[in-house]
Amino acid sequence: AQSVTQLGSHVSVSEGALVLLRCNYSSSVPPYLFWYVQYPNQGLQLLLKYTTGATLVKGINGFEAEFKKSETSFHLTKPSAHMSDAAEYFCASMDSNYQLIWGAGTKLIIKP
Amino acid sequence: DAGVTQSPTHLIKTRGQHVTLRCSPISGHKSVSWYQQVLGQGPQFIFQYYEKEERGRGNFPDRFSARQFPNYSSELNVNALLLGDSALYLCASSPLDPFLEAFFGQGTRLTVV
Numbered sequence: 001a002q003s004v005t006q007l008g009s010h011v012s013v014s015e016g017a018l019v020l021l022r023c024n025y026s027s028s029v030p031p032y033l034f035w036y037v038q039y040p041n042q043g044l045q046l047l048l049k050y051t052t053g054a055t056l057v058k059g060i061n062g063f064e065a066e067f068k069k070s071e072t073s074f075h076l077t078k079p080s081a082h083m084s085d086a087a088e089y090f091c092a093s094m095d096s097n098y099q100l101i102w103g104a105g106t107k108l109i110i111k112p
Numbered sequence: 113d114a115g116v117t118q119s120p121t122h123l124i125k126t127r128g129q130h131v132t133l134r135c136s137p138i139s140g141h142k143s144v145s146w147y148q149q150v151l152g153q154g155p156q157f158i159f160q161y162y163e164k165e166e167r168g169r170g171n172f173p174d175r176f177s178a179r180q181f182p183n184y185s186s187e188l189n190v191n192a193l194l195l196g197d198s199a200l201y202l203c204a205s206s207p208l209d210p211f212l213e214a215f216f217g218q219g220t221r222l223t224v225v
Binding site: 004036041042043044045046049090092097098099100101102103104105 | 116145147152153154155156157160167168170202204213214215216217218219221
């Protein structure tokens with residue numbers, strides 16, 4: 001069965017520092033991969049997605065992610081963290097039935 | 113344009129009761145999916161509907177049911193509520209089949225006491 005693993009339930013970085021959130025997937029076919037952000041008491045907002053083509057995907061709010069097939073990874077990065085980036089981030093893949101399989105989420109904490 | 117709207121935003125129910133959650137998709141979107149998000153976990157897929165037909169069902173008991181109406185809005189029904197049904201219920205709409213671009217509502221927070 002397809003699965004998504006996010007390493008680290010909590011990640012803490014200083015404002016201005018690099019943000020790196022890790023996501024690994026398992027899939028027997030080329031996956032569709034997504035990163036979503038969830039602010040407290042709100043729904044999920046799409047940050048970026050990989051379907052086909054370029055492996056480096058740019059999203060909203062300065063985030064980007066790189067699809068690495070050899071490592072089965074889709075890590076999310078941002079060069080410089082901002083206080084407004086504090087939220088929970090979810091990685092997801094789409095299975096063969098076009099249903100989203102979600103990771104457990106990583107809470108990003110930004111230190112002033 | 114209005115986004116995905118869900119009602120109610122918060123709900124408290126007693127064990128054994130029934131609940132109906134509602135979702136209005138973005139205008140023009142024909143696909144609606146429902147997810148359950150328990151506190152501290154990622155969402156779990158419950159149902160997907162496209163053009164009023166069920167296209168997918170997650171690993172949830174028969175107490176959970178849903179339907180999509182001709183105007184593409186949707187209802188999620190849960191019977192015989194259990195304490196473990198307490199969660200944030202998210203609705204997502206998509207213009208496409210297959211389901212590649214999901215837009216989420218703010219969710220309904222259900223508390224079962």
